[in-house]
Amino acid sequence: MAETLRPAAALVSRPSEVTRNLTKILYEGLPRELRDTICSHIWDDETIQSVRSSPDEPKHAQFIDAIHLHYAREVVQWYYENTVSLHITLPSDISRFFHRDTFGVGVTPVHCRLRNVIVHIPIRYIKALPISRYKDIEALHGDFQVLLNADFRTGTSIHILIEADPGRLAPIFWLRKIGRCMSPVVKELAAKGAQLSIEYRNGWFKKDVRDLMGAPKEAWSDIHNHDVVAAATMRYNYARFKYNMAKHEAATETFEEEMIAWRERVLQVETSLARDEC
Numbered sequence: 001m002a003e004t005l006r007p008a009a010a011l012v013s014r015p016s017e018v019t020r021n022l023t024k025i026l027y028e029g030l031p032r033e034l035r036d037t038i039c040s041h042i043w044d045d046e047t048i049q050s051v052r053s054s055p056d057e058p059k060h061a062q063f064i065d066a067i068h069l070h071y072a073r074e075v076v077q078w079y080y081e082n083t084v085s086l087h088i089t090l091p092s093d094i095s096r097f098f099h100r101d102t103f104g105v106g107v108t109p110v111h112c113r114l115r116n117v118i119v120h121i122p123i124r125y126i127k128a129l130p131i132s133r134y135k136d137i138e139a140l141h142g143d144f145q146v147l148l149n150a151d152f153r154t155g156t157s158i159h160i161l162i163e164a165d166p167g168r169l170a171p172i173f174w175l176r177k178i179g180r181c182m183s184p185v186v187k188e189l190a191a192k193g194a195q196l197s198i199e200y201r202n203g204w205f206k207k208d209v210r211d212l213m214g215a216p217k218e219a220w221s222d223i224h225n226h227d228v229v230a231a232a233t234m235r236y237n238y239a240r241f242k243y244n245m246a247k248h249e250a251a252t253e254t255f256e257e258e259m260i261a262w263r264e265r266v267l268q269v270e271t272s273l274a275r276d277e278c
Contacts, residue, residue, distance in 0.1 A: 016066045024068040035071075039078035072105045080112040084157075088119045091143040098146055110146075113153040119144075121162045123174055141181040148188055157195045162209065164202035175200070175212075175220050183214030 026035065067075070080086070086109075088097050098110040121140075147158065162178060182198070189196050198210040212219050 019066045020068050023071040027068055027071040027074070035074060036078060039075050040082075042075060043079050043082065069105065072103070073107050076103045076105055076107045077112055080107070080109050080114060081153075082115055084116040086114065086117050088117065091119065091121055091140055094119065094143050095146045098150055110150050113151050114156055115153070116157040116159070117147075118159045118161065119147075121160065121178060123162065123164050123178075138181060140178065141185065144182065144185040147185065148192070152189075152192060152194050155193065155195055158189060158197070160196075160198045162198065162200045164200070175209075176216070179209070179213045179215060179220075186210065186213045 026038065030038075088094055099108055101108050152158075160182070162175070186196060186198070196210065197208065198213065200207050200209045
């Protein structure tokens, strides 16, 4: 007698039923310590590195339907509390990141004791926002206030990156405004026991600026000087490189003139920066 064929849907769902029952047995029969060990194998380094922590399109394995719900929640919680690669690419995404149930199991980062969070503040993004949102950049303070509601463990690492576009100078005006808005949040996070670091990067150099949060404009002058010197050096070296290449082949006065033009351009950049400050 011919074997009765099962519906295709039943064949597809059966592996999920098996794994759900298996993970239910694991959840109910093993102590938490052993379940955590299993999680460390599920979330190995390669898997964690493949997860995109942006709240928009998380790139993770769609395993939720295949395992027991309570165990799935435990696995997701373990991931949030042990990964060291949680990047938030924009300040306005902080609230969405902490409150969105990305994996669809009822676990959000705000209720997990996170180990490490990296928040990016691109200066070009701050300057480009509609005036209705960042009229006086005070909304930045509101974005970071969300961090104060998170369940950080003592010693949680919070790294804030203030990023200027490579090849462009960051006006001290914007750096000082960002520092002023961040100052009260920095103090509260430090009081909660977080390991907080704040770094400025512009493609040429990086500098720890935590002590500059809330500082006056004059305190940022060192950043400005580094920017100008780095810009001048990079552009001069580029012009010199082109000149040497041309000299090697066939030296022409055109490249000498271009070197002079690059030096003049550096002076124009400094003048433009001074106007931005006003």
